[in-house]
Structure formats: C-alpha cells, structure tokens
Amino acid sequence: MAQQVFAxxxxxxxxxxxxxxxxxxxxxxxxxxxxxxxxxxxDGSELDSVCNEVAPSFDEVWKIDNPALAYVTAEVLRPxxxxxxxxxxxxxxxxxxxxxxxxxxxxxxLDAAYLPDAVDFEGIDxxxxxxxxxxxxxxxxxxxxxxxSEGAVITVRPGSFKAxxxxxxxxxxxxxxxxxxxxxxxxxxxxxxEIIEAEVGDVDITxxxxxxxxxxGIEDQDNMEIIFELAEAMGGDVSCSRPVVDAKWxxxxxxxxxxxxxxxxxxxxxxxxxxxxQHVGGLKGSPFVIAINKNPRAPIFQVADVGIVDxxxxxxxxxTERINELKxx
Amino acid sequence: MEILVCIKxxxxxxxxxIEVNKxxxxxxxxxxxxxxxxxxxxxxxxxxxxxxxVGGSVTVVSVGDEEAEEVVRREMAMGADKGILLSDDAFEGxxxxxxxxxxxxxxxxxxxxxxxxxxxxxxxxxxxxxxxxAMLDWPxxxxxxxxxxxxxxxxxxxxxxxxGNQEMYEIDLPCVLSIQTGINEPRYVSIRGIRKVxxxxxxxxxxxxxxxxxxxxxxxxxxxxxxxxxxxxxxDGAQILEGSTDEIIDKLIELLRAKGGIK
Numbered sequence: 201m202a203q204q205v206f207a208x209x210x211x212x213x214x215x216x217x218x219x220x221x222x223x224x225x226x227x228x229x230x231x232x233x234x235x236x237x238x239x240x241x242x243d244g245s246e247l248d249s250v251c252n253e254v255a256p257s258f259d260e261v262w263k264i265d266n267p268a269l270a271y272v273t274a275e276v277l278r279p280x281x282x283x284x285x286x287x288x289x290x291x292x293x294x295x296x297x298x299x300x301x302x303x304x305x306x307x308x309x310l311d312a313a314y315l316p317d318a319v320d321f322e323g324i325d326x327x328x329x330x331x332x333x334x335x336x337x338x339x340x341x342x343x344x345x346x347x348x349s350e351g352a353v354i355t356v357r358p359g360s361f362k363a364x365x366x367x368x369x370x371x372x373x374x375x376x377x378x379x380x381x382x383x384x385x386x387x388x389x390x391x392x393x394e395i396i397e398a399e400v401g402d403v404d405i406t407x408x409x410x411x412x413x414x415x416x417g418i419e420d421q422d423n424m425e426i427i428f429e430l431a432e433a434m435g436g437d438v439s440c441s442r443p444v445v446d447a448k449w450x451x452x453x454x455x456x457x458x459x460x461x462x463x464x465x466x467x468x469x470x471x472x473x474x475x476x477x478q479h480v481g482g483l484k485g486s487p488f489v490i491a492i493n494k495n496p497r498a499p500i501f502q503v504a505d506v507g508i509v510d511x512x513x514x515x516x517x518x519x520t521e522r523i524n525e526l527k528x529x
Numbered sequence: 530m531e532i533l534v535c536i537k538x539x540x541x542x543x544x545x546x547i548e549v550n551k552x553x554x555x556x557x558x559x560x561x562x563x564x565x566x567x568x569x570x571x572x573x574x575x576x577x578x579x580x581x582x583v584g585g586s587v588t589v590v591s592v593g594d595e596e597a598e599e600v601v602r603r604e605m606a607m608g609a610d611k612g613i614l615l616s617d618d619a620f621e622g623x624x625x626x627x628x629x630x631x632x633x634x635x636x637x638x639x640x641x642x643x644x645x646x647x648x649x650x651x652x653x654x655x656x657x658x659x660x661x662x663a664m665l666d667w668p669x670x671x672x673x674x675x676x677x678x679x680x681x682x683x684x685x686x687x688x689x690x691x692x693g694n695q696e697m698y699e700i701d702l703p704c705v706l707s708i709q710t711g712i713n714e715p716r717y718v719s720i721r722g723i724r725k726v727x728x729x730x731x732x733x734x735x736x737x738x739x740x741x742x743x744x745x746x747x748x749x750x751x752x753x754x755x756x757x758x759x760x761x762x763x764x765d766g767a768q769i770l771e772g773s774t775d776e777i778i779d780k781l782i783e784l785l786r787a788k789g790g791i792k
Binding site: 446 | 540542543546547548549556624625626629648649651652653654655656657658659660662663664667668669670671672685687688689690691692693694695696697698699700701704707710711714752753754755756757758759760761766767768769770774777778781782784785788789790791792
C-alpha cells in the first residue's frame, strides 16, 4: 500500500526553505509510490506565495492560514497539525531548530513512531521502515528499524537528500484552516516575544576569502595564539566551530555553522574540527577545504579536499614558521 | 523552585575515537572513557545557578544501569542536592519514547516547577525533552541558551535558531526546556567535591516503583530499534597528505598557494 506522506514546509519572507524539495526526494526514497502532501502554515499573502511556489512539486498542498501563524512557533502549530493529520500518516520534518522544537512532541500527540535525524531510507518491509542515522557526530552510522504501521514522525537531516526539482506534482492547494483552528487556537503557555539578531563582531567572516577555522582540537585557550599566527601568515581571518564559542574563547560572530555564520571563502582550513553536520552546513560556495585532525575517522575528512592526520598543536606552528620563511625569502 | 535535570552517561566523544565493534552490533566499548553528556552538564550548571538565585532544590535523574550512578554522583558533587537512578532490566533497549515515559512516571512522583534536559546526546536524536513535555502536557522549548526567572509562575527564555539569532519567549511554569551548550560555563568538579558526595545514598527506582508495565518500555515497547552499527561507505573523501612532516608541509603550502590560500 502506498504511503501517505506529509512534508512540513519551513519558509521565511514568503519563500520556501531548501528543505522543501529535499523532503520530496526523501519521501520518494521512503516509498516510490507515496503520495506527498506539503503542509504549510503561515499568514496571508506570504503564505500564499509559499503555497504557489511549492504546489507544482507536490501532489497536494495543505495550508493553515491564521494571523497567529505570522511567525510560526512549534507550540502553537503542534495542536493544529494533530487536528488535521490523518491517523497512520508519515510526517517528514526537517531536522533543524524548528523540527527539534516541533517533532518529538508531535510524535507523542499522534501516537506515532519517532525517527529522528534520518539521512537515508532503505525500504519498507511489513510495516517497518529501514533507515540510516548517524551517531557520535558522524563517526559511526546505524541502521534503524522503525515500526511505521501506525504512523510516524520522521525528522530528515537537511542536505542529506538532493532536492527534487522535477515539479511533478499536481499543485492543488487545499485550505485546512477551518479544521485546524475550529476548536480555537491553543492557549499560549509559551508566548513569542521577539527575535534578537546576532551581534556583528569585529571581523565579518562571511566576507573572508581565507578562513583559518579552529575547533575542539585546540584544547586550551592558551593555544589560540597559534591559530591567529597562522591566519596572519596566510592573510586570512580566524573562525571556529561551536565548542570554541561555548568555551568563550572566541565570540559567537566567528562561529561557522547552521547556528552561526554561513561563510563562502575560497580556502577553508578546518583545524581540530570534527565536522559535525551543523558545522559543515555553514560552509557554502565550494571552498577548497583543508582538514587537519588527529582522528582519522573525523567526518571532516569526508568534506575536505585535502587532509592531514596529525595533532594541530604540533603541526600549526611549523606551518606558520614555513610560510613566514617563504614570505621573507 | 524545584528543578529536575535529566542526565545521561555517554562515551566522552572528546576523549574517544568511536569505532564499530567486530560484529557490528554496537560501538567498541572496551577502553571507552565515559562522562556525563556535555549538554546535560550545562543543564545541571544552569539549574544550580537558578537555585542559588531564587532558592529551591536541584535533583538530577538518570535512566540507566548501576554504572549511570557515577554521573549522577558527579553532578551532585557539582552542586545538585539530590540524585535519583531509574534502573530496571525492563528499561533496557528503550527508544526515546520509552525513556520519556520512564521519566514522566518519575516526574509525576515529585512536585517540580522546571525540568531541564540536554538538547541532545551521543545519538544526536534530540528527542526526550520534547516527548516528556508532550506526555506531561507541559509547555516545551528546545535549544535554550538563556533563562531568566521572572516570578514563580513564568520565566523568560532564549532559543538558539539559525544564523546566531535568538528567539525570545515567555513561558509558564511548570515547563520542560532542552538546554544548548554555551548557555553558561559549567564549574569544575573537585576531587574534594566528589569525596563529599561519595557516601550519599542515591535511591534507585524500578519499573514497579514507578508503576510502569515492563512491556510498555524497553525493547518490547520500542517502535524504533537499532539494527546494527557500521562505518559508512566512504566517498572519495579528502586526499590525505602523507610523508615526513617536512614533505607534508611542503605539499600543503604548494596547494595553499595554488588555491589562493596565502596572500
């Protein structure tokens, strides 16, 4: 029996997120015969432009239109989805900050299986879906088997399926607002106040051609000096991965990743960075990536063009010294 | 304010290279260094700071076998007032929903205003906090990187979203929050601190104590199960530079120059 799949569409400023078309590909891999319905929540004309944008790619588009959804938050949306989604459907949600907020609770309220952060699907057998996940920030993968016979909520890692650009849908937009809000909007136990924009730091790494990026492998704040010395020798700027910001060794504005900055340098040095997908997600424009990490299994070596398996604390000062020698020669 | 923090004992990923065991049934667990999940440690620190400001108590709870007791004790040494271990053979093999159900039963025995979990753990699932909140019908917010206590009925929180931006919310108590790393600077635990809590008793609650029917949790109740572990077929991956250190640096500099990496 073909699966009925629902893809939750994230959007901003009237434009659908890249994950919208990735979820079609994910649904197709899950079940080639699946009917795929986009579910879009929002308000007024921005919502309509998103619906019109994605309609040609989906079999159906369900929209929920309400002023309370002008800025969609998971706690407001979840009960509305529970009202409109059929029992035993498969719901796909991007595994990003919104999906993490929405999806685990949604699976409980729908009494459905939960399968988080899927990166691939390997078929359904007897009501059980075989999927691929990663653990330990991508150092190992696992096959999981999820009983989806009574429905499932699945979060899909952004970027793990190639966007389906074929526009092979039928494009009907169906207004589900009445059903979604018929018994009123949920009482707001969590009330949205505002967005605080990221602070701009002293260096704008989004404009740098050369980034010398440092991660947990630097081990100690006192070692940060060698990174700045290398960046200076190369004529680049220093950026970092999350643990360096968490440790307060660099300001947040220098963090590369989905929760930090999206950068597009020509050359990216990843030093002591394991390469979690949240970090790599901030790297755009196909830079030449050089990774140095003492762990040969670090996922960063899968993204890098060139790798060196070594301790950055030993190697970096030598590289800096050599570059400086060449420059003064 | 009565605060419960849910913690997990995990292999310390900064101390270990994680490999798949011989038959692919698990990761290789010999010689692994374990610690408290990093996100959970930030959650405990945050709970301690809140308690020190507004009063109340911090309880840490972990679902696991007797070895999980060491991380409960460690977080008590950090400053948590109480520890509870939820342990039963029936809990083994639980999926996220099973863990959330076990925690829900424990929460209902207490009188908590605020429950904190780490935003995620070693499996990257980021699921238990949201499920726990849904089971309790309490409000939830994930990826919290700021908490301000407004009064005994409501708090203000910040959520980390894309691009370094932050969503601010007011949220009613009781609620469940999942904590993002970087929200604070977790204190170190001294040897003296560990000694001080070494003899404290940590109560163990079983399925029977919690009124949980064994078949609803553990492997029996799990809808999502791990089949095997494997190392993914690697793509082309990076060209690994080899040779003596001098040779490697020579090659590296040649490449940097060719690609515009030296100005």
